[in-house]
Amino acid sequence: MVFSSxxxxxxxxxxxxxxxxxxxxxxxxxxxxxxxxxVFYAWGExxxxxxxxxxxxxxxxxxxxxxxxxxxxxxxxxxKPTKKARLYLILDLVFNLGVLGFFKYEGFLAQxxxxxxxxxxxxxxxxxxxxxxxxxxLQAVSYxxxxxxxxxxxxxxxxxxxxxxxxxPQLVAGPIVRYSTIQEQIVNRKExxxxxxxxxxxxxxxxxxxxxxxxxxxxxxxxxxxxxxSELGLIGxxxxxxxxxxxxxxxxxxYSDMAIGLGRMFGFTYLRNFNYPYISRSATEFWRRWxxxxxxxxxxxxxxxxxxxxxxxxxxxxxxxxxxxLTGIWHGAAWTFVLWGAYYGLLLIAEKTLLLKLLKRLPAFxxxxxxxxxxxxGWLIFAxxxxxxxxxxxxxxxxxxGLTGTSSFAALGVWQYLPVFALCACASMPVIPWIRxxxxxxxxxxxxxxxxxxxxxxxxxxMLSTERLxxxxxxxxxxxxxxxxxxxxxxxxxxxxxxxxxxxxxxxxSGSFNPFIYFRF
Amino acid sequence: MLRFRNALVFISIALVLCVPFxxxxxxxxxxxxxxxxxxxxxxxxxxxxxxxxxPQVSAQTITSGEFQDNLELFLADHVPLxxxxxxxxxxxxxxxxxxxxxxxxxxxxxxxxxxDTFYSDQYDALAPLPADFDPQIxxxxxxxxxxxxxxxxxxxxVNFYIYxxxxxxxxxxxxxxxxEDDLPSTREFITLLQDGTAGLTNVHxxxxxxxxxxxxxxxxxxxxxxxxxxxxxxxxxxxxLLASKPLIxxxxxxxxxxxxxxxxxxxxxxxxxDEIPFDSTFDVSNLEMDIYGELPPSEQAMxxxxxxxxxxxxxxxxxxxxxxxxNSDHDRFDAFYENYYGDVIDTLITNKAAGTEQGEALLVGxxxxxxxxxxxxxxxxxxxxxxxxxWESTDTPGEExxxxxxxxxxxxxxxxxxxxxxxxxxRFPELFR
Numbered sequence: 001m002v003f004s005s006x007x008x009x010x011x012x013x014x015x016x017x018x019x020x021x022x023x024x025x026x027x028x029x030x031x032x033x034x035x036x037x038x039v040f041y042a043w044g045e046x047x048x049x050x051x052x053x054x055x056x057x058x059x060x061x062x063x064x065x066x067x068x069x070x071x072x073x074x075x076x077x078x079x080k081p082t083k084k085a086r087l088y089l090i091l092d093l094v095f096n097l098g099v100l101g102f103f104k105y106e107g108f109l110a111q112x113x114x115x116x117x118x119x120x121x122x123x124x125x126x127x128x129x130x131x132x133x134x135x136x137x138l139q140a141v142s143y144x145x146x147x148x149x150x151x152x153x154x155x156x157x158x159x160x161x162x163x164x165x166x167x168x169p170q171l172v173a174g175p176i177v178r179y180s181t182i183q184e185q186i187v188n189r190k191e192x193x194x195x196x197x198x199x200x201x202x203x204x205x206x207x208x209x210x211x212x213x214x215x216x217x218x219x220x221x222x223x224x225x226x227x228x229x230s231e232l233g234l235i236g237x238x239x240x241x242x243x244x245x246x247x248x249x250x251x252x253x254x255y256s257d258m259a260i261g262l263g264r265m266f267g268f269t270y271l272r273n274f275n276y277p278y279i280s281r282s283a284t285e286f287w288r289r290w291x292x293x294x295x296x297x298x299x300x301x302x303x304x305x306x307x308x309x310x311x312x313x314x315x316x317x318x319x320x321x322x323x324x325x326l327t328g329i330w331h332g333a334a335w336t337f338v339l340w341g342a343y344y345g346l347l348l349i350a351e352k353t354l355l356l357k358l359l360k361r362l363p364a365f366x367x368x369x370x371x372x373x374x375x376x377x378g379w380l381i382f383a384x385x386x387x388x389x390x391x392x393x394x395x396x397x398x399x400x401x402g403l404t405g406t407s408s409f410a411a412l413g414v415w416q417y418l419p420v421f422a423l424c425a426c427a428s429m430p431v432i433p434w435i436r437x438x439x440x441x442x443x444x445x446x447x448x449x450x451x452x453x454x455x456x457x458x459x460x461x462x463m464l465s466t467e468r469l470x471x472x473x474x475x476x477x478x479x480x481x482x483x484x485x486x487x488x489x490x491x492x493x494x495x496x497x498x499x500x501x502x503x504x505x506x507x508x509x510s511g512s513f514n515p516f517i518y519f520r521f
Numbered sequence: 522m523l524r525f526r527n528a529l530v531f532i533s534i535a536l537v538l539c540v541p542f543x544x545x546x547x548x549x550x551x552x553x554x555x556x557x558x559x560x561x562x563x564x565x566x567x568x569x570x571x572x573x574x575x576p577q578v579s580a581q582t583i584t585s586g587e588f589q590d591n592l593e594l595f596l597a598d599h600v601p602l603x604x605x606x607x608x609x610x611x612x613x614x615x616x617x618x619x620x621x622x623x624x625x626x627x628x629x630x631x632x633x634x635x636x637d638t639f640y641s642d643q644y645d646a647l648a649p650l651p652a653d654f655d656p657q658i659x660x661x662x663x664x665x666x667x668x669x670x671x672x673x674x675x676x677x678x679v680n681f682y683i684y685x686x687x688x689x690x691x692x693x694x695x696x697x698x699x700x701e702d703d704l705p706s707t708r709e710f711i712t713l714l715q716d717g718t719a720g721l722t723n724v725h726x727x728x729x730x731x732x733x734x735x736x737x738x739x740x741x742x743x744x745x746x747x748x749x750x751x752x753x754x755x756x757x758x759x760x761x762l763l764a765s766k767p768l769i770x771x772x773x774x775x776x777x778x779x780x781x782x783x784x785x786x787x788x789x790x791x792x793x794x795d796e797i798p799f800d801s802t803f804d805v806s807n808l809e810m811d812i813y814g815e816l817p818p819s820e821q822a823m824x825x826x827x828x829x830x831x832x833x834x835x836x837x838x839x840x841x842x843x844x845x846x847x848n849s850d851h852d853r854f855d856a857f858y859e860n861y862y863g864d865v866i867d868t869l870i871t872n873k874a875a876g877t878e879q880g881e882a883l884l885v886g887x888x889x890x891x892x893x894x895x896x897x898x899x900x901x902x903x904x905x906x907x908x909x910x911x912w913e914s915t916d917t918p919g920e921e922x923x924x925x926x927x928x929x930x931x932x933x934x935x936x937x938x939x940x941x942x943x944x945x946x947x948r949f950p951e952l953f954r
Binding site (some may be wrong): 005007010044047101123158193196197202204219220224415416417487490491495498505507508513 | 537593594596597608614
């Protein structure tokens with residue numbers, strides 16, 4: 001089941017929320033959420049739900065065994081895992097990565113190995129990928145490693161752990177929620193009307209991003225990027241690539257917003273997963289703003305354990321390369337994803353060693369253009385069907401097939417989407433938070449300096465909290481008249497959100513094109 | 522104020538989320554909602570069919586995902602004001618694309634993002650994207666020509682008149698042909714059939730292949746894939762020339778006031794152009810129809826009243842079919858063409874004004890035949906109309922395969938679009954046995 005479906009919006013979500021709030025006590029609410037999550041998962045994966053349950057109980061078992069071995073202390077320097085603990089961790093990793101590897105990479109491995117050896121050494125089982133396996137596996141792994149490290153206590157209730165791993169808001173496409181983030185919330189969260197409504201607001205924003213923006217540009221992206229470069233020419237390939245650039249952002253960020261919003265409705269507070277990545281000035285900054293939960297997972301569970309940057313330069317570069325190859329292959333079992341990971345690995349190494357210093361000397365807009373171009377080239381690799389098509393798309397990208405290739409300008413259809421592109425460009429930038437920041441500053445009679453907004457409000461990369469999203473903070477406004485103005489603006493903003501939600505729902509029921517890129521990861 | 526805003530957000534979104542399911546349940550429990558809400562309506566005019574029913578629940582349908590898919594359709598169909606909302610969405614997208622089309626000086630532009638239907642402000646008309654080359658169409662037409670040739674050789678005393686309808690998707694008048702290369706055309710299909718039946722004196726292949734979009738839209742509905750009365754009459758006259766039958770030229774065309782019509786292209790393109798349909802003054806008062814098949818919905822009640830004991834055969838007239846439609850309730854998206862002309866399956870039309878010397882005819886057609894049948898029937902004493910060419914018609918498994926029943930007809934007319942000709946022998950392999 002996906003959030004942008006009639007079944008979810010018109011049946012599952014209202015029924016689930018109503019029943020959740022009818023449940024007496026925290027334990028009943030948690031267990032209900034676990035069961036509802038299994039129903040949510042089973043809706044699209046009636047068979048693979050068994051795999052999910054097995055995963056929950058296997059991780060529960062290993063974490064419990066690890067918990068018995070661990071001595072819990074907040075001081076990691078003091079924490080010394082035992083040999084048994086190490087064994088349990090290895091077994092758990094073998095289980096999790098084995099399951100993920102089997103379902104996600106068996107076919108890829110079989111095809112390539114068989115082709116290399118020229119014999120049918122491994123049968124290609126052509127297994128359908130269990131939805132969300134890449135996300136919930138990483139979530140489970142992070143939990144068990146945190147228990148091993150003594151950073152969190154093992155969850156004693158398997159159903160509560162099940163709720164954490166399988167919790168439907170973030171089950172299908174993340175964000176990858178660390179156990180440490182919600183450990184306390186599992187038993188001590190408090191649902192409030194204000195929090196619930198903030199969740200609804202965030203959900204509406206996410207649904208609008210997904211349905212009203214991503215799905216629309218997806219029509220163009222899907223059509224154009226399924227063609228060869230020779231058919232597209234310069235305009236076709238850039239049009240398709242721009243559409244894909246917006247599609248993947250609004251698709252994924254919209255889904256994350258919906259997940260975080262749903263979490264808020266159930267009393268959870270997750271961290272941000274996207275922070276206006278397209279305003280970045282470098283690829284390095286982009287990856288601090290894009291899919292933050294994945295980046296921090298690889299940082300904390302791969303990069304830092306490998307030594308991070310506190311090693312020799314060659315080893316540091318190797319660490320970066322390893323992380324990015326893993327990031328690439330995590331996204332999918334295809335050479336284009338490996339290439340995409342390698343591309344970012346090399347780009348980030350180049351930036352860290354040389355480019356960033358040069359970039360900082362250039363005007364800001366040049367840095368933005370550099371970042372956007374490198375990001376878009378990355379998406380071209382990501383979106384390509386295979387290496388062969390990628391070659392023709394690259395050729396078209398630099399004008400090898402003329403302006404429109406073998407198509408006409410009218411037939412390419414890029415012209416139809418120009419207003420949508422403009423809308424997407426605005427929505428990719430923190431325009432609304434900026435207006436809100438300015439308004440609040442005006443109401444507080446506070447003078448705003450150029451850097452204040454970036455430092456203190458939403459786009460600051462370090463601010464991962466989702467609590468202030470969609471909220472007008474009027475707590476410091478003492479001027480009654482100006483406060484009234486803010487309240488009216490906030491009311492109008494809410495009315496706009498309601499209208500957006502209705503428009504998005506209409507789009508869902510109309511059966512419009514509704515792909516979801518990250519569904520296959 | 523924050524509390525008020527929270528309450529507003531909560532209540533509004535809760536209403537959007539809960540009303541569809543609640544209203545559907547209440548409707549199933551017998552609560553009747555106003556017609557404009559669409560809740561109690563069993564059909565979606567915009568989709569041109571019945572709303573999806575509640576899906577069958579079983580282990581098999583759940584594990585296969587069929588239940589989930591159908592529940593999605595069921596829920597989406599039963600949202601109050603669903604058709605209006607869907608239309609509003611596509612009209613909004615149309616306006617956005619229209620603004621860019623205006624800036625780019627494109628006359629034809631999609632009705633919504635991703636739509637295969639294009640609209641023209643100049644003609645206030647809709648056009649589908651041209652159909653791509655499909656080798657199956659050519660193979661099917663060749664098979665039809667081959668089988669017809671053998672059949673015609675075995676029936677030298679019968680004349681066969683084949684009319685190839687110039688459907689917009691294949692028409693050279695389609696303005697969207699500029700967007701693609703190497704597209705098939707009606708003219709090519711006519712030539713293919715003419716070549717396939719060359720040398721036979723009793724087989725005559727024809728068709729009007731339009732090249733000008735303005736002329737095309739004079740003869741075909743602006744919102745539907747069917748021809749209008751002018752187009753059907755032009756087709757009749759083309760056939761009449763070959764069959765040495767009188768041309769019909771002294772008719773006028775009058776608007777059917779009070780009716781707004783948006784056909785299949787408008788439904789599919791989610792864009793209404795609100796045509797006012799018209800009919801010719803051709804005299805059908807002498808025609809009587811004995812219908813063995815399915816009546817158009819608007820006439821079913823009347824037929825049941827008229828001949829309650831007869832399960833199949835129903836005597837009616839073209840005028841009764843038309844009046845039944847004109848006197849019924851209309852939606853701007855309902856199936857005017859089907860209901861007004863009578864989309865029947867097997868019909869015997871008797872011309873009371875004709876003598877026995879005028880003989881019998883057989884008309885084998887698809888839905889295009891329903892608008893031309895009265896012109897043909899006016900030239901014979903009896904005309905059998907059968908719908909083997911209609912794309913939904915097919916042999917029933919386990920039953921005797923369908924064969925062409927000539928009755929006593931000496932003139933046999935085939936009227937259909939290219940795809941229906943091409944698929945005919947797949948659906949009725951024994952038709953020309």
